[in-house]
Amino acid sequence: NPYPIYCAVEKRCFSHGPLEGQWFELTPHEAGFTELGLFVHTSLLDSKFQRGDLLEKKPAMDMVRLQGVLGCALAHEDIIKGFIPPWLNVPGLIDSAAEPYLHVYNALSNLIFLIRSIVKDPAALTDLDQLQQDLEAKVSCDQSELLNSKSQEERRSLFQQWNLELLEVAQNWSQNLENTTFKSHASFLTQQILPLVIKWEWGTTSNFLYQYQDSSVPACLHSAEIFHLIDAGMLINVAYPSFLGDKRDIDLIIAQEYSAGNMFETLTLARDYADEVMKPFPEIDETILKDRDFPKDCYVLEGKGKEPTIVYMPLFNRRNCKDEEDFKAKREEFSTFQLPFSQDKIQSLLEIAKANIRNNREALLAEMRKAALRRQSKRI
Incomplete structure (x- = not known):
């Protein structure tokens, strides 16, 4: 079998840092930044480091999670631009507080899309249409005036509340479905999977370069306790x-x-x-x-x-x-x-x-x- 090399891009450096801090690669033996030449053993990728010292060793990530972390295009703002409602798509309203809300709506929309691609029953497809309409109605409600009157921390709390309301829309939808096999599958997704979607920060893992004492480490990596890894195709779609x-x-x-x-x-x-x-x-x-x-x-x-x-x-x-x-x-x-x-x-x-x-x-x-x-x- 060929030797696998998985690749990703670090989100902060991709958006605001030097090229040397962007390309990230992972093999069965090591994980790290190609151009910086700084790596850790792959089994330590999610462990906690500070100044180059291992503070907390965590279990090695399995392949499913590794692929999820390294293949996460959802972590980058460009992917969610198509999901921004018009009232929110204005200067000053899209910020770090709004991003998780848009990611959740994006994830819900993609989930509907994926379910629709494998479901053939006309009644189930109609139910999915209804869920999409309910979600769109929720995010289309103009809250710009309310947001403009709030501080950054208050806005963050509002978006967290709206995240939960999106989840509630999906849960209410599944509860109101007729008792069919489709309802049991939908209930599993809304009760077991979506709460994890709400909590998960896309493409994140612990940063082994946090406060690492080396002048080659850019600020976008040195100062953050976690990486935000996104799909390498955002930079170059061939490795x-x-x-x-x-x-x-x-x-x-x-x-x-x-x-x-x-x-x-x-x-x-x-x-x-x-x-x-x-x-x-x-x-x-x-x-x-x-x-x-x-x-x-x-x-x-x-x-x-x-x-x-x-x-x-x-x-x-x-x-x-x-x-x-x-x-x-x-x-x-x-x-x-x-x-x-x-x-x-x-x-x-x-x-x-x-x-x-x-x-x-x-x-x-x-x-x-x-x-x-x-x-x-x-x-x-």
Whole structure:
């Protein structure tokens, strides 16, 4: 099996700090900040540290929680912008007090979306529509005048109260459902899961760099007792940063591009990242970028010196799409936010990905041979 490297971005540094404090990675052996070169053993990730000393050792997080912490796009404000009611979406009202309220509403809306994607019963779908309407009615009630008259602490208390009221809306909804199997499932979610949603700070874990005595640690990490880790895709949706530079000394990166957004965007973002942290990265021929609306199935960015070679392979491309319109349609069909994929869709994606590898087998083998020779020459 391949060696797993999970990646995330630290929220505070991502919003207000230097790039060196942003990229976070976790392996079976260590967890920490790639550019700072500061890590702890993975089993100590949630333990309490101060000034580099271990104060309280906590049980190692299991894989389910680790994946939840490291994959939490919900922790970043950009994700919740679409859930801000108009009365609240004005300067001065969106602050640290409002964010938890919006996160909870976001989580409830996403939960409804996910349930809707697997429920087929028309009556249950109608019930879900009613819950969505009840929640929207609650958050649409203009409270701006009340908020403007309150202090920061009073506003925080108000938002906490409104969080509980959102939970109450969901609980009342589930209690009023007819006695069916759907009601039992809905009751479990509203009684057991949603209270945890209210309390949970998305993507948080203890900060092992809290008050750590090292000038390289930025203020966004030094002064906080907890990390706020968010999905690494908020910065770059392919984990190039973990594989650049001397630490892993990579000769060849095979990047199968499955990201949403503009084609080649992850590649150019990685180039800019490497430039800022002064790590080698192969040159990107600007003519390649002109293919973004209908890319080929394989591009080779040949590394020189310490630069890795990158084989860039778009999932959808000129070989498996008829034209630009078909390319656009395929990307839309398999877009990210439509969970869950059916088994047929999953199988289709697997076959497309496997075909891309088969179709470029010779090119891949050629680059592997070159990488092996480069590695051999470094040892001489």
